[in-house]
Amino acid sequence: MDWFGAYSWINMRYLLQGLLVTIQVSVISIILSFIIGAVLGVVRYSKIKYVSAIVGFIIDLVRNLPLLLIIFFTYFGLPTFGIRLDIMVAAITALTVFESAMCAEIFRSGIKAVSPGQMEAARANGMTYVQAMFHVVFPQAMKLMIPPLLSQFVSLVKDTSLATIIVLPEMLYHAQNIYGQNTNYLIPIFVALAGMYWVVCFSLSLLAKFFDKRMSA
Amino acid sequence: MIEIFQTYTAEFMQGMGMTIFSSLLAFAGSIILGLVCALFEISPIKPLKIIGTVYVEIFRNIPLLVVTMFFYIVIPKYVMPMSGFSAGTIGLTIYTSAFFAEVIKAGINSVPTGQWEAARSNGMTYLQAMHHIVFPQAVRIIIPPLGNQTITLVKNSSVLAFVAGFDLMYQANQISSITFQQVPTYFIVGILYLIITMPLSYLMRHLENKLEV
Numbered sequence: 001m002d003w004f005g006a007y008s009w010i011n012m013r014y015l016l017q018g019l020l021v022t023i024q025v026s027v028i029s030i031i032l033s034f035i036i037g038a039v040l041g042v043v044r045y046s047k048i049k050y051v052s053a054i055v056g057f058i059i060d061l062v063r064n065l066p067l068l069l070i071i072f073f074t075y076f077g078l079p080t081f082g083i084r085l086d087i088m089v090a091a092i093t094a095l096t097v098f099e100s101a102m103c104a105e106i107f108r109s110g111i112k113a114v115s116p117g118q119m120e121a122a123r124a125n126g127m128t129y130v131q132a133m134f135h136v137v138f139p140q141a142m143k144l145m146i147p148p149l150l151s152q153f154v155s156l157v158k159d160t161s162l163a164t165i166i167v168l169p170e171m172l173y174h175a176q177n178i179y180g181q182n183t184n185y186l187i188p189i190f191v192a193l194a195g196m197y198w199v200v201c202f203s204l205s206l207l208a209k210f211f212d213k214r215m216s217a
Numbered sequence: 218m219i220e221i222f223q224t225y226t227a228e229f230m231q232g233m234g235m236t237i238f239s240s241l242l243a244f245a246g247s248i249i250l251g252l253v254c255a256l257f258e259i260s261p262i263k264p265l266k267i268i269g270t271v272y273v274e275i276f277r278n279i280p281l282l283v284v285t286m287f288f289y290i291v292i293p294k295y296v297m298p299m300s301g302f303s304a305g306t307i308g309l310t311i312y313t314s315a316f317f318a319e320v321i322k323a324g325i326n327s328v329p330t331g332q333w334e335a336a337r338s339n340g341m342t343y344l345q346a347m348h349h350i351v352f353p354q355a356v357r358i359i360i361p362p363l364g365n366q367t368i369t370l371v372k373n374s375s376v377l378a379f380v381a382g383f384d385l386m387y388q389a390n391q392i393s394s395i396t397f398q399q400v401p402t403y404f405i406v407g408i409l410y411l412i413i414t415m416p417l418s419y420l421m422r423h424l425e426n427k428l429e430v
Binding site: 060061063064065066067068069072073076077080081154158159160161162164165172179183186187190193194197198201202205 | 274275277278279280281282283286287290291294295368372373374375376378379386389390393399400403406407410411414415418
């Protein structure tokens, strides 16, 4: 084991570049899956004829498939249909598809938890369905949804590591390159890798816990 | 698509068997480890509490793939030889047990403290009170989230593909690299995964509705 060699600036900088890609992919996927998840969740909740049932079925399908399969499909499967995505775009697309289905379920159950009287009162005051949803029900549901959403985003950050399989240059992939050169670096690099993931995810978890405490108080 | 399935039925079935086998092993392991960790976390003995909390907080915040890779690459080099399947399953067990522990802990904590006090004041020991009074009440609350974690476990077993664990995902890669027919292969594999996870997820929804009342 060579701890000093492994933690040289060159290796650490390389690993941190990987972390940057991990964070980039995570942030973009989080924003996209938040928006798409919110729309899908509301659509599924709203019970629009046929549309809600179809959306609900698709959400259930995606939720029950492994993310790895979705990543493979977007990168290796889509070119068959003439859609050739860049590695980064493919990773973001796959993560967004999977996580927005997960978020949609969180949104739906959050909205369901707001008492129906709120919606009725808003409608009785002359708001349209969309207005009532947007100004009255959604803000109240948001309070309940923040902790589960944050823990979903923690797992999104962790799941970006699966994209090494399509050679996305993120942290795990860079770590593999480093210990591939010198096997004495194996344990130190694994420790550094796990440590960096841990710091990112644990701070998000703490945030989730903080909101959880504030909501329940 | 049907042609590929007919040609490679044996491989697909072997993969599915491995996925189910690995999931079952990891499920059993995670239940035991998770239960122990949860009991550690809520125990009144300080050192046990610290061990439980540290274990859960570490493995909940590290990607499954990193844990699995550790067992696949580091352990064989320094400790003992290990096949891809066992490395994958052990990684999966350790990772999932942290989540199971959280679920079990939350379930036990949701039992009103009055139940504890009543049991203890009737002369039961801590373990008796836990075993006969608190835990049976907690199980009702634990089952739905535990089911959801189990579905996640089955899906996560696809990381065995990274470590040559011969699971469904691994076979999918093998077959699609032989036939160059990615889309039909992934389609079949997707359906096979859904055959495992969909019934579980409907069962969970049913249980959730039933236990809610």
